Amino acid sequence: DVLRKMLHRTRPYETNKGDADKVFVCAIRSIERVIERRGVATEQQMRDVVAVLTEARDEFRAVPADYSRRRPLVGVVGEIFCRLTPFTNDYTIRKLEEYGAECTLAHVAEWVWYTNVEQQKRLRQIGKRFSKSMLAAKIKDHIQHKDENRIHHVFHEDFRGYEDPPIERVLEYSKPYLPHTGALGEMTLSVGKAIFHYHQGCDGVVDISPFTCMNGIVTEAVYPKVIADHDHIPIRNFFFDGTQTDLDRDVAIFVELARAYQARKKTRRIYPSSFAA
Numbered sequence: 001d002v003l004r005k006m007l008h009r010t011r012p013y014e015t016n017k018g019d020a021d022k023v024f025v026c027a028i029r030s031i032e033r034v035i036e037r038r039g040v041a042t043e044q045q046m047r048d049v050v051a052v053l054t055e056a057r058d059e060f061r062a063v064p065a066d067y068s069r070r071r072p073l074v075g076v077v078g079e080i081f082c083r084l085t086p087f088t089n090d091y092t093i094r095k096l097e098e099y100g101a102e103c104t105l106a107h108v109a110e111w112v113w114y115t116n117v118e119q120q121k122r123l124r125q126i127g128k129r130f131s132k133s134m135l136a137a138k139i140k141d142h143i144q145h146k147d148e149n150r151i152h153h154v155f156h157e158d159f160r161g162y163e164d165p166p167i168e169r170v171l172e173y174s175k176p177y178l179p180h181t182g183a184l185g186e187m188t189l190s191v192g193k194a195i196f197h198y199h200q201g202c203d204g205v206v207d208i209s210p211f212t213c214m215n216g217i218v219t220e221a222v223y224p225k226v227i228a229d230h231d232h233i234p235i236r237n238f239f240f241d242g243t244q245t246d247l248d249r250d251v252a253i254f255v256e257l258a259r260a261y262q263a264r265k266k267t268r269r270i271y272p273s274s275f276a277a
Contacts, residue, residue: 001107002053002155003027005162006060008093012102013065020063027056046150053154061158067275071102072258075197077190078208079215080111082240089208089240090247096206099248099255104162104202106193109148113167114189116141117180161270165196177222187215191222194235201269204234204258211241234261 003024011020034048074096082088083106093103116137123134152159171180174192194205207223209216220237227235234257238250 001109002151003031003056004105005107006057006155006158008103008105009158009162010060010063010065012071012097013067013069015064015066020060023056023059023063027052027059030056046147050150050154053151057154057158061274070262071100072203072255072262073201073269074101074103074255074258075194075200075202075205076103076105076208077186077193077197077205078106078219078238079186079210079213080108082210082213083208084108088210089238092206092208092238092247092251095247095251096255099252101204101255101258103206104197104200106189107164110164110167110170110189110193112144113141114171116144117167117171118184158272158274160272161201162272165193170196177226178218183218185215187218187222190215190219191226194219194223194226195230198230198233199267201265201267202233203262203265204236204254206254207235207237209237209239211239213239231266232261233265234258 007020007024010023014020030052031049034045034052037045040048076083076093086093093105096103119137120134120141123129123131123137128134170189170192172192173195174180174183174188178188178191180188190207194207197205207216207219209219216237216239223235223237227233234254236250236254238247
């Protein structure tokens, strides 16, 4: 998650095309070597992961880049596998970058935090609010957040303005449209995250789903109301089924809408210190 976030934060601004991708691939391989080692204590493994990420952070920072350009920032949400696997969505994020945008992609951990909330909700529903199962669920959630905080701390300044919201805030944002008490899965997360991106200062939101995906169909029906309630921020659903479509045309149009919104929006985004004024 953090390496992908650094990639998407750096690549649109690099002056030598391909530099950010090289750092990303090398960092992934280094992390793999740490994780695949057997017989290593958990705490030692975590220290090794943090060390690798610190080195990767410094390498991303060293990528020659021009951060003076103010590209429109596009939030990317949708069905988990399709949004996170570039070849399944025809490399939509790269296309958005080619047409002048920068992207912030919904991370994998979002689903972990959501399932943790759902687990505790269902334990309460069956009368196990005070039980060993609930205690175990809370301890697991606490440890996972503690580990994530250690990892994110490495990128504290780099992710200024790119912070991910607590899952409870995402669910609260989605409540008027798709309350998580009844609407389950990516649909409620995507709508809540889209609204978060509005408050974050993004200039548009793209929702990626496979064709006939129920989550994408439902969010597409809800987004017109979300758009009307949030200063008409552009939000666009993209569905993928393996057939040829003119994605370049649709992406180009969307980026132009994002640029127009960027010029008039009321919510300003926060930039890291590396983004020179």
